[in-house]
Amino acid sequence: MSRYWNERTRAILPYTPGEQPRDQKYIKINTNENPYPPSPRALEAMRGAIGEGLRLYPRPECEALREAVAREEGLPGIDHVYMGNGSDELLAWAFEAFFEPGRQVWFADITYSFYPVYCGLFGLDYREIPLREDFRLEPADYAGSPGGVVLANPNAPTGLMLDNANIEAVLAANPDVVVLVDEAYAAFSGQTAAGLIDKYPNLIIARTLSKSHALAGLRVGYCLGQPPLVEAIRRVKNSYNSYTLDAVAQAGALAAIEDAAYARAQCTRVIATRERIRDALLMRGFECTDSRANFLFVRYPGVPGAWISDALRRRGVLVRHFGKNPRTADWLRVSIGSDADMDRFLEAVDGALREYGIGGL
Ligand SMILES: Cc1ncc(COP(=O)(O)O)c(C=O)c1O
Numbered sequence: 001m002s003r004y005w006n007e008r009t010r011a012i013l014p015y016t017p018g019e020q021p022r023d024q025k026y027i028k029i030n031t032n033e034n035p036y037p038p039s040p041r042a043l044e045a046m047r048g049a050i051g052e053g054l055r056l057y058p059r060p061e062c063e064a065l066r067e068a069v070a071r072e073e074g075l076p077g078i079d080h081v082y083m084g085n086g087s088d089e090l091l092a093w094a095f096e097a098f099f100e101p102g103r104q105v106w107f108a109d110i111t112y113s114f115y116p117v118y119c120g121l122f123g124l125d126y127r128e129i130p131l132r133e134d135f136r137l138e139p140a141d142y143a144g145s146p147g148g149v150v151l152a153n154p155n156a157p158t159g160l161m162l163d164n165a166n167i168e169a170v171l172a173a174n175p176d177v178v179v180l181v182d183e184a185y186a187a188f189s190g191q192t193a194a195g196l197i198d199k200y201p202n203l204i205i206a207r208t209l210s211k212s213h214a215l216a217g218l219r220v221g222y223c224l225g226q227p228p229l230v231e232a233i234r235r236v237k238n239s240y241n242s243y244t245l246d247a248v249a250q251a252g253a254l255a256a257i258e259d260a261a262y263a264r265a266q267c268t269r270v271i272a273t274r275e276r277i278r279d280a281l282l283m284r285g286f287e288c289t290d291s292r293a294n295f296l297f298v299r300y301p302g303v304p305g306a307w308i309s310d311a312l313r314r315r316g317v318l319v320r321h322f323g324k325n326p327r328t329a330d331w332l333r334v335s336i337g338s339d340a341d342m343d344r345f346l347e348a349v350d351g352a353l354r355e356y357g358i359g360g361l
Helices: 007-011 040-049 063-073 086-098 114-122 164-172 227-237 247-258 260-283 305-314 339-356
Strands: 081-084 105-108 126-129 148-152 179-182 203-208 221-225 295-299 332-335
Touching: 040 247, 063 081, 063 221, 063 247, 081 086, 081 227, 086 114, 086 179, 086 203, 086 221, 086 227, 105 114, 114 126, 148 164, 164 179, 203 227, 221 227, 247 260, 260 295, 260 339, 305 332, 305 339
Parallel strands: 105 126, 105 148, 148 179, 179 203
Antiparallel strands: 081 221, 203 221, 295 332
């Protein structure tokens, strides 16, 4: 705090990212990164983009990239797509472009914790709508929002997915406001709401290459929607920085999107590991939600989440524990790593349970 800070800076509560330890001695399954390398074609394209051409500014409108995304998503053209520096940036622009101070934005009480941060930054009112006891989101709870709706689908950190009929119910019940669907984990769920864009002028979808394309370090995301919504995002973006996506990122992202079969194959591997680890945890007595993302959300009845998280850390495994919310205090979010890493995780789990005086396997 300093007397030079303005009032807004004093008031904001910034997002706390998951821990990124410098030493690599941990099995790092705390930030939902993809355990497999990015597409070799993407890496090659990025190497090719490093040269004298960097003297020039990148393409501010990322046309080639947007065209590739539109093709991949089956959308009519680049006016349905906009790129950003990670989906976090697109989410921020969407909050700024579509939501209004004084008109409550609705989202779940347990969801991506960046949403209330954007509300704080942009002076927006919001209402956190409690998920049901089993973390299920009830679409009827979202009818008639005064300011807009934000849904992460699959949700984070619960991993639960709403099917498109329910997404459609929320869209239809909110014709006068924007419904922002954050599909950061959609590639692991087998479903996207992109097919609804044509029918719903109030739908905007945020996506990222961070997880599905193993490019968290590159910071590339995009949004999808009808042209008037995309144009709003463009206006906000061009009021901050015209060149948000650098030339190397544009080249790498283009090759990664064109190499869709590679990304799909890696996601399929992650899904198979997710199901194997879920079964292994259920066998040990854990409760697990039916996650459709690249992570599991788990608890061991009767053992505090903070204790398990700490016991795993002492065994060299980092998972994410959300201690602040009493509803999730005993739950852990476990990202899906490689099969070898997840076997180490299971060993650590067994060790931790034994230490607590429970069998393990
Ligand atoms: C629900 C959700 N949305 C968006 C993001 C942001 O992803 P990125 O900014 O890497 O695209 C995350 C990252 O963890 C997330 O969990």
